[in-house]
Amino acid sequence: MTQGQVQHRINLKTQALACGRGDAVLVADLSLEVAAGSALLLRGPNGAGKSTLLLTLAGLLRPISGTLVFEGADPEAGPFIHHCGHKNAVRPRLTVLETLRFWADLNGSGPLPPAAALERVGLARTARVDAGYLSAGQQRRLVLARLLVSPRPVWLLDEPSAALDAAGRELMAALLVDHLESGGLAVIATHDDIALPGAATLTLGAEA
Numbered sequence: 001m002t003q004g005q006v007q008h009r010i011n012l013k014t015q016a017l018a019c020g021r022g023d024a025v026l027v028a029d030l031s032l033e034v035a036a037g038s039a040l041l042l043r044g045p046n047g048a049g050k051s052t053l054l055l056t057l058a059g060l061l062r063p064i065s066g067t068l069v070f071e072g073a074d075p076e077a078g079p080f081i082h083h084c085g086h087k088n089a090v091r092p093r094l095t096v097l098e099t100l101r102f103w104a105d106l107n108g109s110g111p112l113p114p115a116a117a118l119e120r121v122g123l124a125r126t127a128r129v130d131a132g133y134l135s136a137g138q139q140r141r142l143v144l145a146r147l148l149v150s151p152r153p154v155w156l157l158d159e160p161s162a163a164l165d166a167a168g169r170e171l172m173a174a175l176l177v178d179h180l181e182s183g184g185l186a187v188i189a190t191h192d193d194i195a196l197p198g199a200a201t202l203t204l205g206a207e208a
């Protein structure tokens, strides 16, 4: 079973966008376009503002100035963004399968059932284990499974490869390639080399 097609194609455009924390501007005068089917890698030193920009794109922080629009977003179609931050949002006393069912109930389910998503990310054997007992890399794989059970066209990922082993990083890149080929869009903050052919890179420059 595959991840399934993205329901609608969305393009991201920003114009003279400035974002930061409080009055402190971390990213200034940012005008960019990320088309459906493409990815943007955010790079730069610790404290440069990568997470802040992702939170702003996700609508969780208000821009300081400028504009930000997701063209093609259908207000009738419900939420269209997955934002995955540093934390894994895992409830320790739910099993791995229960965790994924919880997310599918909350975010909406697609063609890939939770058990199949666990298989896809290499967690099938841990389905009945309490999620709190997963290793750091396994918890990160569970986050990837969360993306798969609820198809959404826009993925905003903060350090998705943190704690993943080499096979996990390959898996993550493969999931991203599938997402982009199905018309999805991704913006990814990372310190790692992610094998994503054709991805654009934006390097944010503030010192840590």
Ligand SMILES: Nc1ncnc2c1ncn2[C@@H]1O[C@H](COP(=O)(O)OP(=O)(O)OP(=O)(O)O)[C@@H](O)[C@H]1O
Pocket: 021, 022, 026, 044, 045, 046, 047, 048, 049, 050, 051, 052, 053, 189
């Ligand atoms: N809630 C907050 N209130 C005030 N300042 C904050 C807050 N959260 C983060 N910051 C500051 O914003 C700056 C940018 O942080 P941000 O997490 O966006 O950087 P980053 O590029 O993602 O860094 P890293 O590579 O370490 O993940 C940092 O100096 C940080 O201390």
